[in-house]
Amino acid sequence: MNDFSSSTCFELVSEALEDIEALHDELQGIDEDKHASHRVVDIARQLVAFKSVTPDDVGCQLWLAQELRTLGFSIKHLPVRDVSNLVASIGNNSDARFAFLGHTDVVPAGSTQDWQFNPFKLTEHNGCLFARGIADMKGAIAAFFCAIEALVTDFGVPEKELWLLLTSDEEGEAEHGTKRIAHFLKQQRIAFDFTLVGEPSSEAHVADTLKVGRRGALSFTVNLHGKSGHVAYPQKATNAIHLAQNIMQALLSKDWPKHCDNFDSTTLQFTHVNSGDFVDNIIPSQCQLNFNIRYTPAYDEYELVELVRETIEEHTLNYALTTSNPCQPYYCLNNDEIPSPSLAIVCDEINSQCHFTPKLSTAGGTSDGRFIAEISTSVLELGLVNKTIHQVNEHTKTSDLIQLQQLYYGIYKRLLYPTLHVHSTAQDELLQLR
Ligand SMILES: [Zn+2]
Incomplete structure (x- = not known):
């Protein structure tokens, strides 16, 4: 026999469901609170609150510099x-120098009503953090x-040198940003x-993909000189x-023979043709060609120009060639x-x-x-x-985000505290022997 009427039973089940839901919300809340109170989320929240739409930094780097100073960084x-x-x-200790390169500028948020949340206020929702530039x-x-803060707290001043390089000009022209930083460092003989x-760099989840290099780029302008004449007498003109x-x-059918593993092949694209x-x-009598070559590290700039010249000179010697916007390729792996x-x-x-x-x-x-590749043995x-x-x-x-901080912590720990790493490896071996 059952002492409950069906309606009482329904109420009890509903109450129980509500309790489970409340518990679930509470647990979710605890989980989100755990993340929300995480130091890296807090620092990210402060950074995204600066509306640093390229190239206007609005004090973002000044704020960060203050935080870095308290860790013992020298600032310029x-x-x-x-x-x-x-x-x-x-x-x-300048016998080994390591760097981290980044940018504090962001692209414009666009129409803010299209956003689910305020783009300049970090919002956590369903285990994700939303904001422009996050x-x-x-x-x-x-x-x-946060990785470096934890390392300095755990182990003190790094045994090797660490440099942080930030610009507010990555998303824009890129003329006065990292290029200028690299120039300044070169003058100081710092590499x-x-x-x-x-x-x-990641595609589906953090650290699934590393960018180990980029193709180089070079723009060409070629002015071809012919000879004008009447269209009825082509034999008297060029x-x-x-x-x-x-x-x-000839340039399009050119086979760029030098292959480089992990790179798309060298390609040439025409961008403009103009005969006035x-x-x-x-x-x-005149025609100007513009084209851009994206090339693998198997080529260098000088070699490319020579190959283009050779191709043109199979057809004419009456031309002028200039190049612009050179971007050197870089690659973390050597030829082998x-x-x-x-x-x-x-x-x-x-x-x-992971x-x-x-x-x-x-x-x-x-x-x-690409700018730092000129003064850094490898860039990743x-x-x-x-x-x-x-x-x-x-x-x-x-x-x-938390995983990325842990990875940076592990990577820079190995780079900046090598004796510590040797020590801990020895400790590991000792533990294994026991
Ligand atoms: Zn970026």
């Missing part, structure tokens, strides 16, 4: 026109800062053994457009595909913390890494997932 601000640049360093790349700056770039067409065909004003009975020691450290750290091996990629356009990009960057509702998983 390098403003150029409307761009803010920050160079900070810690540690005294993934590209203030989250990575927060992760780096790095390894630079980690905090750009969002049509510059026809000449251009033959040269374009025309009259429909005159054969044109042997990883640099730093790449090995990064991969090993990812392996031991239990997978990251994919090595060189895809994408140019990055600020490791950051958050890039799925929502530059979009409305840009976000990252909170757990990814």
Whole structure:
């Protein structure tokens, strides 16, 4: 027999369900609170609150400099026109120097009513953090800062030198940012053994992909000179457009033989053809070609120009060639595909913390890494997932941000405190013997 009426039974079940829901909310709340009170989330919250739309830094670097000073960093601000640049360093032993490169500028948020939350107020929702720049790349700056703060707290001043390089000009012109920082450092004869770039390199989850290099880029302008004449007497003229067409065909069908593993092949794209004003009975005497070559590290700039010249000179000697916007390629692996020691450290750290091996990629356009590559033996990009960057509702998983901080901690611990690492390896061996 049952003492309860069906309605009482229904009420009891409803109450029980409400209790479970409340408990679930409470647990979720505890979980979110745990993340919300996490130091890296707090620093990210402070960083995204600065509306630092490129190139206007609105005090973001000044605030960070203050925090870095308390950790013992020396600070140098390098403003150029409307761009803010920050160079900070810690540690005294210059026999090994490591760097972290990043940018405090963000792309505009666009129409804020399209956003689920205020783009300049970090909002945690369903285990994700939403804000403009959280993934590209203030989250990575927060992760780096907290990693170094924890290292300095745990082990004191680093045994090796660590440099933090930040600009507010990565998303914009990129003329007065990292390029100027690299120039300044070159003048000071400062070079790095390894630079980690905090750009969002990951695809599905944090650290699944490392950017180990980028193709180089070079723009060409070629002015071809023909001979004008009446269209009815082509034998008495040299049509510059026809000449251009033959040269374009030759350049497009060119096989760029030098292959480089992990890189898309070398490619050439025409961007503009111009023979000036025309009259429909005159054969044109001038034609200008513009094209851009994206090339693997198997080539150098000089070699490319020579190959282009050779191709043109099979058709004419009457031309002028100029190049512009050079971007050097860079690559973390040498020609025998042997990883640099730093790449090995990064991969090993990812392996031991995340239990997978990251994919090595060189895809994408140019990055600020190219400027630092000139003064750094190797350059590597490791950051958050890039799925929502530059979009409305840009976000990252909170757990990814915390994981990134732990990875930076592990990587810089190995780089900056090598004796500690040797010591702990020896300890590990001792433990295994017991
Ligand atoms: Zn970026």
